[in-house]
Amino acid sequence: MTQVPPSQSPTHFKFCSFDIYGTLIDWEGGIANALLTSAPIASLPDSHKLKTRAYILETYEREERKLQQEQPGLEYSKLLAEVYRRVLKAEGIEITPDVEKTSDDFAHSIGTWPAFPDTVKAMQTLGKYYKLAPLSNVDNASFSRTLSGPLKDVNFSAIYTAQDIGSYKPDPRNFEYLVSHVEKDFGIKKDEIWHIAQSLHHDHVPTTEGGFETGVWVDRKGAMGEVSGELKERAKYGWRVGSLGELADIVEEAWAKEGKQP
Known part of the structure; x- marks a missing residue:
């Protein structure tokens, strides 16, 4: 679990992929x-x-x-x-x-299962700057229940589920699927994908080992989600926030400071 200096500003990215259950959903x-x-x-x-x-x-x-x-x-x-x-x-x-x-x-x-209180507003803010998509260990029918319930006011550009991929994170195939589909569907390269997740085991270890740009660890400080031992050495991230609301503030400040338009 190592925080490293981000090699890119938040304004570099064009696409945000998210873990859902544990990051957006409580x-x-x-x-x-x-x-x-x-x-x-x-x-x-x-x-x-x-x-x-x-x-x-x-x-x-x-x-x-x-x-x-x-x-x-x-x-x-x-x-x-x-x-x-x-x-x-x-x-x-x-x-x-x-x-x-x-x-x-x-x-x-x-x-x-409820969304965290900060989720919907933060996702609406992030959606002004990036295309958004889940990369979730879920089946399509279950995710549709979440989409029509606690995330009904969140708009995603694509949906990538374990059911479509055929494996569960942290399997590298899930992240390979993400990269190939984001490039095919949106013409966006791997280094322009910003992965945002709570789980070190399921998300930040495989993105680190898969050569992704440093992502965002949303540290919800929950009971589940291993944060010790081997994972401390293997998982790297560029930003650590306690909520998606905090990340949304970082993003808005970065775009305003750099005078860029999404």
Whole structure:
């Protein structure tokens, strides 16, 4: 996790790609609420480990990451349902037909996961200067729920999902897909793509190793998202912000100071 001097001004870039869940969407809040209010978990005694937000998020993240590696082509909604079942299995909870239904309900909860308070306004500001697109570990139907819900006032120029790509970040294929499609669709080169994300593991390590221009680490300081050990050595970024709102202010200041027009 190394901040390096950016080689380019924000005005150099033409295209912003984003991690969505964790960067634009409060996935920790959405996941925790959906898990803790689901019947099998809500009915557990208050002393149970799964009733602790930090523990359930840690367990969820571990199981999700493992499953993404095991089955990179698995549709994200099905992955969410299976992760839910694995979280319960890890605690010795029987997977009954009722639990199977609850796992599907959890998978469909993604459209209710809220945007961070700064997201929509900041994305509207960034959209004045750049083309915007998600590069997200999600399936198209699930992302459409987010687009028609918390991100309904955000306009994207393109949508790049794990379902279309056939693998999950941090697989380098996801970033190769981004580069090839941005050039083909918009005539924009790799060094003009600004990648903006919360996850070091899923985003900043592969962009560092893939030779991207230094990106933006949106440090939401959440419970999920590894920020220690090996990742500190491998992940590099040029800007570190606590919110997209902070980034939008940096961008507007840079364009005004340099007297450029988007």
